[in-house]
Amino acid sequence: MGRLFRPIGRAFTSALLGLVHLAALALSPWRIGRLLRTVSLPRFHEHGLRTALTVLGIALGVAMLVSVVLVNRSILRSFADTLDDISGKADLEVTAAASFEEAALETVRAVPGVTHATPVVQETALMRLPQAPGERLLIIGVDFLGEDDEHFRRYDSTEMKAIKDDPIAFLNASTHVIVSRALADRFGLKLKDTLPLQTPTGVQSFQIWGFIEDEGVGRAFGGNVAVMYYQAMQVAFDKGTRIDRIDVAVDPAAGPDTIAARLRAALGPGYDAARPERRNTQVAQMLGGLNLALTMGSLVAILVGMFLIYNTMSISVVQRKRELGILRALGTTRRQILLLFTLEGGLLGCVGSALGVFLGLFLARGMLGVITASVNEIYLQVAATDVHVDPVLLLGSGVLGILGAVASAFIPAREATRVSAVETLRTGHAPKHVAPGLHRTDLLAVGLLLGAVLARSLPPVDGQPFGPYASTILILLAVALAMPRIIGLVHRALARPAERLFGVEARLANDNVPRDLRRATITSGALMVGVSLTVAFGCFLESFKVSTLTWVAQTVPADLFVTSGARFGGVKNIPMADTLRDDLAALPGVEEVDRIRLVNIVYRDLPIKLLSAGLEIFSKHSHMTFLQGDAETSVPAVQAGDVMVSENLARRFGLVVGDTLRLASPKGEKAYRLAGVILDYTSDQGTIIMDRATMIRDWDDARVDTYELYLTAGTNPEVVKREIEARWGEALNLYVLTARDFRGELEKVLDQTFAVMSALELVALIIAVLGVVNALLATVIDRIRELGVLRAIGMLRRQVRRMVMLEAGILGVSAVIGGLLAGLALAWVLTNDIFLAQSGWYIALLVPVLPMVQLTVAVIGVSTLAGWYPARAAARLVVSDALEYE
Amino acid sequence: MHRGMENPVQPGRPRGTVPAPLRYVSRRPVIDLERVSKTYGDGATRVEALVAVDLHIPAGQFVSIMGPSGSGKSTLLNLVSALDVPSDGRITIDGQDIGALDDDALTLFRRRKIGLIFQFFNLLPTLNATDNVLLPVMLERAVTPDDRARALAVLGDVGLARRAHHRVHELSGGEMQRVAIARALILEPRLILADEPTGNLDSATGRSILELLKKTARDHGTTVVMVTHDRTAAEAGDRLVLLRDGRLEGDQAVGPAAAGGA
Ligand SMILES: Nc1ncnc2c1ncn2[C@@H]1O[C@H](COP(=O)(O)OP(=O)(O)O)[C@@H](O)[C@H]1O
Numbered sequence A: 001m002g003r004l005f006r007p008i009g010r011a012f013t014s015a016l017l018g019l020v021h022l023a024a025l026a027l028s029p030w031r032i033g034r035l036l037r038t039v040s041l042p043r044f045h046e047h048g049l050r051t052a053l054t055v056l057g058i059a060l061g062v063a064m065l066v067s068v069v070l071v072n073r074s075i076l077r078s079f080a081d082t083l084d085d086i087s088g089k090a091d092l093e094v095t096a097a098a099s100f101e102e103a104a105l106e107t108v109r110a111v112p113g114v115t116h117a118t119p120v121v122q123e124t125a126l127m128r129l130p131q132a133p134g135e136r137l138l139i140i141g142v143d144f145l146g147e148d149d150e151h152f153r154r155y156d157s158t159e160m161k162a163i164k165d166d167p168i169a170f171l172n173a174s175t176h177v178i179v180s181r182a183l184a185d186r187f188g189l190k191l192k193d194t195l196p197l198q199t200p201t202g203v204q205s206f207q208i209w210g211f212i213e214d215e216g217v218g219r220a221f222g223g224n225v226a227v228m229y230y231q232a233m234q235v236a237f238d239k240g241t242r243i244d245r246i247d248v249a250v251d252p253a254a255g256p257d258t259i260a261a262r263l264r265a266a267l268g269p270g271y272d273a274a275r276p277e278r279r280n281t282q283v284a285q286m287l288g289g290l291n292l293a294l295t296m297g298s299l300v301a302i303l304v305g306m307f308l309i310y311n312t313m314s315i316s317v318v319q320r321k322r323e324l325g326i327l328r329a330l331g332t333t334r335r336q337i338l339l340l341f342t343l344e345g346g347l348l349g350c351v352g353s354a355l356g357v358f359l360g361l362f363l364a365r366g367m368l369g370v371i372t373a374s375v376n377e378i379y380l381q382v383a384a385t386d387v388h389v390d391p392v393l394l395l396g397s398g399v400l401g402i403l404g405a406v407a408s409a410f411i412p413a414r415e416a417t418r419v420s421a422v423e424t425l426r427t428g429h430a431p432k433h434v435a436p437g438l439h440r441t442d443l444l445a446v447g448l449l450l451g452a453v454l455a456r457s458l459p460p461v462d463g464q465p466f467g468p469y470a471s472t473i474l475i476l477l478a479v480a481l482a483m484p485r486i487i488g489l490v491h492r493a494l495a496r497p498a499e500r501l502f503g504v505e506a507r508l509a510n511d512n513v514p515r516d517l518r519r520a521t522i523t524s525g526a527l528m529v530g531v532s533l534t535v536a537f538g539c540f541l542e543s544f545k546v547s548t549l550t551w552v553a554q555t556v557p558a559d560l561f562v563t564s565g566a567r568f569g570g571v572k573n574i575p576m577a578d579t580l581r582d583d584l585a586a587l588p589g590v591e592e593v594d595r596i597r598l599v600n601i602v603y604r605d606l607p608i609k610l611l612s613a614g615l616e617i618f619s620k621h622s623h624m625t626f627l628q629g630d631a632e633t634s635v636p637a638v639q640a641g642d643v644m645v646s647e648n649l650a651r652r653f654g655l656v657v658g659d660t661l662r663l664a665s666p667k668g669e670k671a672y673r674l675a676g677v678i679l680d681y682t683s684d685q686g687t688i689i690m691d692r693a694t695m696i697r698d699w700d701d702a703r704v705d706t707y708e709l710y711l712t713a714g715t716n717p718e719v720v721k722r723e724i725e726a727r728w729g730e731a732l733n734l735y736v737l738t739a740r741d742f743r744g745e746l747e748k749v750l751d752q753t754f755a756v757m758s759a760l761e762l763v764a765l766i767i768a769v770l771g772v773v774n775a776l777l778a779t780v781i782d783r784i785r786e787l788g789v790l791r792a793i794g795m796l797r798r799q800v801r802r803m804v805m806l807e808a809g810i811l812g813v814s815a816v817i818g819g820l821l822a823g824l825a826l827a828w829v830l831t832n833d834i835f836l837a838q839s840g841w842y843i844a845l846l847v848p849v850l851p852m853v854q855l856t857v858a859v860i861g862v863s864t865l866a867g868w869y870p871a872r873a874a875a876r877l878v879v880s881d882a883l884e885y886e
Numbered sequence B: 001m002h003r004g005m006e007n008p009v010q011p012g013r014p015r016g017t018v019p020a021p022l023r024y025v026s027r028r029p030v031i032d033l034e035r036v037s038k039t040y041g042d043g044a045t046r047v048e049a050l051v052a053v054d055l056h057i058p059a060g061q062f063v064s065i066m067g068p069s070g071s072g073k074s075t076l077l078n079l080v081s082a083l084d085v086p087s088d089g090r091i092t093i094d095g096q097d098i099g100a101l102d103d104d105a106l107t108l109f110r111r112r113k114i115g116l117i118f119q120f121f122n123l124l125p126t127l128n129a130t131d132n133v134l135l136p137v138m139l140e141r142a143v144t145p146d147d148r149a150r151a152l153a154v155l156g157d158v159g160l161a162r163r164a165h166h167r168v169h170e171l172s173g174g175e176m177q178r179v180a181i182a183r184a185l186i187l188e189p190r191l192i193l194a195d196e197p198t199g200n201l202d203s204a205t206g207r208s209i210l211e212l213l214k215k216t217a218r219d220h221g222t223t224v225v226m227v228t229h230d231r232t233a234a235e236a237g238d239r240l241v242l243l244r245d246g247r248l249e250g251d252q253a254v255g256p257a258a259a260g261g262a
């Protein structure tokens, strides 16, 4: 193993040292640069591995930040680009809560100051091409025969021109489409080829009548885009005479805001007229919680990287006391020393950040796919395929890394200035223990904890819980300050059992831990941060999973779930025209069939879900948890036309039973009385629940996202599932999930959604483990003579190895204890404050015991292994040289 | 004769329990160097630290090694301590060819057969005096109450009965060297090897340490090899070996033995 690692390690170390050299060289015109070169560089070389690990730690932290912000930005950007490609030239768009009757177009056109207005229908469909499995297609239906459309969009293609000149043949069928050149090239599609698409009425064969070039509309949605005549599309997608929005251009003299006001007045309540960019804001807001969580996670990785720099620099100061004494004696001023050490940290930070930015660019490519998949699963369809490289973000992340490094080098640097010119070599220094009694740091820790408690209760800003986030940082700092105490306790507790279990090596290792208490504190403190993040997130995820799955079991207890185009109804699936209900109900063993429809609507400018179900069936099987109202009164009220809302929506808008909710349905504004608030995990934005009859009446929408089947007792769901798949599976691209499948898939989506977060914790842990390697290398160097004596009087190499590794393990034990404490506190804030603020969901905090035990064992094991390299170095010391070492 | 501040009162154990003095009894050398050479580095940086040294030290002898700085004293002592192996030649210690041992065997050999004392930084600062003395035992096996009793007895022998539970940083330089001597004795080694054990001490303290070494050697029949800079210190032993440029330059009897033999 060593043989394989050593050349790689060496190449890596020298590459990083090379970079540090280059950076130092760049500073050489200044005096401090020369000092850096003559004083610091040899030092970096002497401790090449430690320098390299420090740089790597910073690099990993910055890389995480870079990739997270780039991915966040790329997803938003991809959405904005598609919006811009399709509606870029619209000054305003007219929308309702969901789709609306095209009759509104006449009203819009009649408003003075409106120069152009044209209808748009928009859907995402699933392609059923063998060469394009799972690919989705954005289809926009436009009125390209009307003159107004030309103002908004250009399609630039010969076929399109031909169609416009002679539209009759094209308009002859509802299945004629024009696709982007990119799509055609990618999947080898030619003119008049058929393109099978999953639509609400099943798979339909569309026919390609032309191509649009890769500009404007042609490059929207990553190029997976098709254009239809809007009325054809209404037919093909079972949309009646409804459209999704109206693009509007206005007389520049009047200005869009004036016209928007006029439009709102003319259309009446329920309609909205606003700039198209508003949708970007909505999406940004929708993804805000996810983005903030990821960004905070990556900032923690940088924080751990800062611990690493801090530790490296303070080790460096201690080890160079003599050199510092000489420098001071030679007339180097305190300021120069301060600058020198700060610059050293900054230099490591620069190289680390530069490397991190570079690494982050690569990482972002991988991460984009994962995060986009989650967003597509739970929020909306985006086709983010390219990382949008934003130089400002790159620069910002890099600068943050450098500033972090400089800041963390500052305290050790200040200590370096305190070294006097007559500093003597330390020998046989007495071990320091944490003195009993209160210290300044204890008071500070308590103060920080109080601050954390206060910050928790700060109200969210823009819906984002910055206060609770600050509280998490304060908790981490407080526990970090308490680390010396924890280390002291662990040291005392282990004194006897360690020796009994592992012999004298353990005793010596344990004795050694408090000798340089600060180093031990920082090292295990960094590890503590990594552990606490893992603990907090593990607890949160478990709690969320349990809450969700319990809710599913109680509230959505169907035996089979039937959707089209995707596993779940809501975002990715294709709503079905209601053709299956009677057939499904007629299947042997099926007791009842409920029909669920989920519509994306906008309520008070927030994109939420409107859910309809057959309340009679639903309420019979489901044990809804009522937070306001109760089953006896609420259910009949909803059947009579009232609505219920989810817990999170009620919390977000302070809704109480009896309130009136005004929604813009396709038939104009409708007012609904709120009859109940229930536990519901359909959408983290919020859900309004109504009876299916109400939705059909007011929203003219009889489509079905999910058929929920209840089976008669004793029926094997697998048998019914196979039957459904055999009869309609292929034609309707059905996904039939048993209750068991459903839970499994749900868990998978949750895990996938939080996978990046888990990766962030892992990186923080890795950086912290680098810190352990780093600190133990320093410990070994500090004790070369002592190790020489031990070896000389008969300590075997393997005993030395065990001793150093056990010391690393003991640091791991302290880190785990601190990490569990901090982690549980963080988990509390995460679930009760942060998640509550971001999703509006209150979930009960659970601590998964077994994973916590596993984590404890793993962290202690890994930190012990982190001692392997320093241990090997210690064991390989040439005894006679070590004895000569001073 | 010379009593310094470090007055080695030795109530210790009664004389009768000490094994009969072995000195001058055995003719079989306990340390046997045959044409031993040691070179460091190669090419331009090649240093011949020892050149074809022949040296035979019988059991029970107290040998001092002197020579100018860089003459190879430490190198010689390192070889005899089994801390290093010769580049050429053969070293036999207590019948064992050192060159034939691997690192683990060398380490065990040191632990069991050799007591080592250095100029400074001999002790682990995290342990008290007794535990420092017990360190070789701890490395070997779990410490028994008997071991503890023995450690206290040895500490008594070196005059530190009252310092047994002091931390290292609470001891004076001379006391530290006494602890080191006690540690060297704890496993009753055949050899005690000391590299300038008084180099870091004031002369009075140094003398008392030498007295202690001498007495210990006599009482336990232990062979002692000591490197020193100091002629007076060297004359505390039975025999003085002189080194210059890595070669044996002189080898003579000193002290009472020399006086008696002359
Ligand atoms: N590990 C080593 N590497 C290279 N040269 C060494 C080493 N140890 C000792 N030497 C050299 O060998 C010679 C003898 O050294 P040493 O035995 O320490 O002398 P003394 O102890 O008599 O002062 C010196 O020239 C010294 O520089």
Ligand SMILES: [Mg+2]
Residues within 6 Å of the ligand: B073, B074
């Ligand atoms: Mg020497």
